[in-house]
Amino acid sequence: MKSKPTIHFINNIAPHYMEPMIFQLLKSEEFNLYFSCGENQNLGIKTVDFNTKKYESFKNKIDVEIRNVWVKSKYLVWQKGVIYKCLSKKKPDLIILLGEFLIISNWISAILCRLRGIPVAFRGHGLYGNEGSIKRIIRVLFYKLANAQLVYERRSKGLLVKNGINPNSIHVLFNSLTYDYHKSQREKLKNLSKEEVFPFFTSTKIPTLVFTGRLTKIKRLDTLLTTVQRLQEEIELNLLIIGDGTQRKNLESIAKSILKDGTYHFYGSCYDEHIMGRLLSKSDLCVSPGNVGLTAIHSLSYGTPVCTHMNYANQMPEAEAIEDGINGCLFEENNLDDLYYKINSWLTKHPIKTDEIVINCYKIIDEYYNPYFQEKVFLNLAQKKAPIV
Structure with missing residues (x-):
């Protein structure tokens, strides 16, 4: 019997609105998900409390030790601890990183994953359509480091395709609440x-x-x-x-x-x-x-x-x-x-x-806008299947 794929999902923080999706992914019977993030660091955003009873059985799958360090500005970020996870001896079937080109550690992390044969996906907004030429070029260059993209909407997928990203590598995740x-x-x-x-x-x-x-x-x-x-x-x-x-x-x-x-x-x-x-x-x-x-x-x-x-x-x-x-x-x-x-x-x-x-x-x-659909998208991605949307 084929073993379930292992996914490492790494984010900057765990915003509260993402809790239904995170919980659904953690309890999925289709794959083993490990979730890592940093603490809030006074960003004014309510975050998930992983100390509640519902997460007791997932303690070994949750890590909040990532450190978000702002590098000489309020824009550039280094996520301390992410590169270490990408160098882990036990290779996951997929690593999902935040698709933000201003997180400079993710450039290195994505390259390391590719060199080690670990599929990597970026999760984020993709292209907005209002970027200047230089920003758009840098973003597209960054996205091409990954094997796949997880974006929130069809429009962003269309913009990425127009800028040379393979449509079969772009999965629309949408968003969900409770x-x-x-x-x-x-x-x-x-x-x-x-x-x-x-x-x-x-x-x-x-x-x-x-x-x-x-x-x-x-x-x-x-x-x-x-x-x-x-x-x-x-x-x-x-x-x-x-x-x-x-x-x-x-x-x-x-x-x-x-x-x-x-x-x-x-x-x-x-x-x-x-x-x-x-x-x-x-x-x-x-x-x-x-x-x-x-x-x-x-x-x-x-x-x-x-x-x-x-x-x-x-x-x-x-x-x-x-x-x-x-x-x-x-x-x-x-x-x-x-x-x-x-x-x-x-x-x-x-x-x-x-x-x-x-x-x-x-x-x-x-x-579309529910955690069950999002679970299907994660599974499709881990199994290297064509996008649902």
Whole structure:
């Protein structure tokens, strides 16, 4: 009987949003996965706590001894301990490194792996499409050191292919959140009433727009407020903003001066997934005027469509989960008239979030944006099979 392949997955840190994927990979019956990373080092990112009971049986497969050392700048990084793992006497069937060309130790690590006959893959964004010529050339040169690429979206795969990377070496991994929990809540949330969830609105019989994330300038929430003001001149709707940040006081001041009383609410930060599920599932459209990121996956997971801009060069990879007119809508970046038009058109066509819309939102998550799909991609890669996507 053929033994299961061994994969060494090395990252800089273990961000909390990656926990479902990491746990699924560790417990996989298809391969043996060993996960290594460094500590957070005050990056302001919540990380996985590997000391909890669920990881007890995987202690020998988890290593948090990697040290991320910034070399003479805040950009170049040396990951102390990675080269040592690439020189291990017991060769794994695959080593996965972070696909970031500014991690200079990964250049050396990839070359060492290739010289020793160990297949190596880079996991990362790949090409964004907005790089200058020099940066693009350096990135492509770096990617060619690896046998394979793991990227988050189809678009990045297309850009890598255009720049000379073999398409059969590029595997689209997508991203995931707490998929099992989200799925378990679908039926439970269906029976909730808007009156229970939105007691702060004067009326819950009108559509509710929602935004969730950090309240910072890059999110362009001032444009959301002015767009809602314009929309309220024609249709009735509520606006819910979930999150906190440097722009909160300013945004609250703007909202108070231009929006109708009882039609907007600043919820503040919320890290309780039970509450987030209630708020997102009963909203009608999630709107992110700036980039959208994992907010798109969070919203779609609870059956709520997403509206964001269509300039993918300035987007996060998760924006690709939005199918225009199916599970959300896309507008021209920085075009407030188009933002207004797309939201107005969506709400005119869908004054009520139907079961069909909810199912359309679930569909893309169930197919791709979940840890079970990611496990299949890792296995395909380890077995040197053609990409699934």
